[in-house]
Amino acid sequence: MITKPALTESDTQRIGAAAIAHAKANQWAVAIAIVDDGGHLMWFQRLDGVAPISSHIAPAKARTAALGRRESRIYEELINKGRYSFLSAPELQGMLEGGVPIVVDGHCVGAVGVSGVKSVEDAQVASAGIAAL
Numbered sequence: 001m002i003t004k005p006a007l008t009e010s011d012t013q014r015i016g017a018a019a020i021a022h023a024k025a026n027q028w029a030v031a032i033a034i035v036d037d038g039g040h041l042m043w044f045q046r047l048d049g050v051a052p053i054s055s056h057i058a059p060a061k062a063r064t065a066a067l068g069r070r071e072s073r074i075y076e077e078l079i080n081k082g083r084y085s086f087l088s089a090p091e092l093q094g095m096l097e098g099g100v101p102i103v104v105d106g107h108c109v110g111a112v113g114v115s116g117v118k119s120v121e122d123a124q125v126a127s128a129g130i131a132a133l
Contacts (some may be wrong), residue, residue, distance in 0.1 A: 028047075
């Protein structure tokens with residue numbers, strides 16, 4: 001049996017605060033979701049001005065990154081290169097850039113998903129949040 005780290009409420013607060021700060025510093029209206037390693041929502045914030053659909057996209061990106069243990073952009077790239085079978089992958093609905101796994105001591109403990117601006121900028125917000133951990 002292995003022992004691995006797990007996200008706490010204070011971890012999600014710290015990640016979320018840093019992600020919000022990065023988004024606001026760039027004047028980006030985004031939705032930010034943080035999930036645990038099973039893809040279950042632990043923290044969510046929708047900033048003023050973001051499109052309502054981002055409230056669904058951000059958690060989906062986070063869940064995809066957590067369950068796949070890799071950035072959600074990897075799936076987008078595979079599909080864009082013709083690997084269309086990934087479109088039928090179970091439980092993966094956010095196969096767009098902007099979902100970034102949270103890795104601690106080699107273990108994926110969750111992920112951050114962001115939606116609202118360009119996908120590369122979404123990923124920047126997620127990474128800025130994770131860097132605070």
